Amino acid sequence: MPVPSRHYSNIMEWDGIDERTRYNNPEMKVKLFAVGVFVIGILAPPLARATLEKKHWEINLSPGYSLPGGNSNKLENNCFALGLSGEYMWSKKLSAGLELGEDFRHNFDGPLVADVDHDGIRDTLLAQGNVAAKIYRAGAFLKWGSVTDWGVWNTRWARKFLIFGAGLYHYEVNSGELNLVGTSSTGINWDGRTFPVPGESHNHFGINVGAGMEIEVWGHGLVGFEVRYHRFFRSAPDAEYWIPSLKFGYSF
Numbered sequence: 001m002p003v004p005s006r007h008y009s010n011i012m013e014w015d016g017i018d019e020r021t022r023y024n025n026p027e028m029k030v031k032l033f034a035v036g037v038f039v040i041g042i043l044a045p046p047l048a049r050a051t052l053e054k055k056h057w058e059i060n061l062s063p064g065y066s067l068p069g070g071n072s073n074k075l076e077n078n079c080f081a082l083g084l085s086g087e088y089m090w091s092k093k094l095s096a097g098l099e100l101g102e103d104f105r106h107n108f109d110g111p112l113v114a115d116v117d118h119d120g121i122r123d124t125l126l127a128q129g130n131v132a133a134k135i136y137r138a139g140a141f142l143k144w145g146s147v148t149d150w151g152v153w154n155t156r157w158a159r160k161f162l163i164f165g166a167g168l169y170h171y172e173v174n175s176g177e178l179n180l181v182g183t184s185s186t187g188i189n190w191d192g193r194t195f196p197v198p199g200e201s202h203n204h205f206g207i208n209v210g211a212g213m214e215i216e217v218w219g220h221g222l223v224g225f226e227v228r229y230h231r232f233f234r235s236a237p238d239a240e241y242w243i244p245s246l247k248f249g250y251s252f
């Protein structure tokens with residue numbers, strides 16, 4: 001035979017375990033609060049470490065695209081670039097590292113500024129041929145930024161940063177020929193003529209600055225994006241390149 005619920009309530013009251021009475025009891029509230037503080041005290045330090053201490057090493061691979069910039073360089077075309085870096089992040093704001101990079105092939109196809117007829121006056125002619133510039137970079141960098149917890153997965157983080165670097169730039173051009181279009185300062189029409197380009201390579205000191213961000217996507221994995229402006233100094237007008245790149249990193 002079903003027993004009315006009212007009946008149960010009465011039985012519990014008889015046993016002295018009325019739930020409302022138990023949790024309305026001031027002494028019981030104090031005990032629950034103490035237990036809560038104890039549990040938070042046990043769990044909070046590891047959680048805080050997981051979310052706030054971000055000291056780590058990173059190894060990054062950065063595929064990008066190198067765009068020659070500045071008025072002095074419309075001859076070289078854009079090309080694929082690749083970077084490899086290692087860095088150490090020792091505080092929430094600062095990290096530093098070393099990096100290597102390469103611009104694979106800036107094809108010469110555009111206005112060539114050179115004294116092609118040797119009269120001492122620089123000429124501007126359209127040029128196209130089997131000549132390209134390749135650049136190797138090696139340097140050190142400092143990154144300054146801010147780390148936040150990503151929030152969604154609690155222990156994941158994101159970092160916005162500014163980056164400053166300096167190093168050596170090895171610039172080399174293969175030997176080849178350029179087909180020219182246009183008239184030079186002595187009145188020679190170069191349409192259909194070729195201009196021999198001797199191969200050359202030089203090392204230059206340069207600097208770079210940029211900005212970007214990175215996000216931890218799993219315990220040891222980062223993805224990011226940055227844009228960097230590179231400039232290296234030489235007797236010809238300084239060479240300038242803008243390199244936007246993706247970043248795939250491993251942290252440990």
Ligand SMILES: [Ca+2]
Nearest residue numbers: 115117121185
């Ligand atoms: Ca000339």
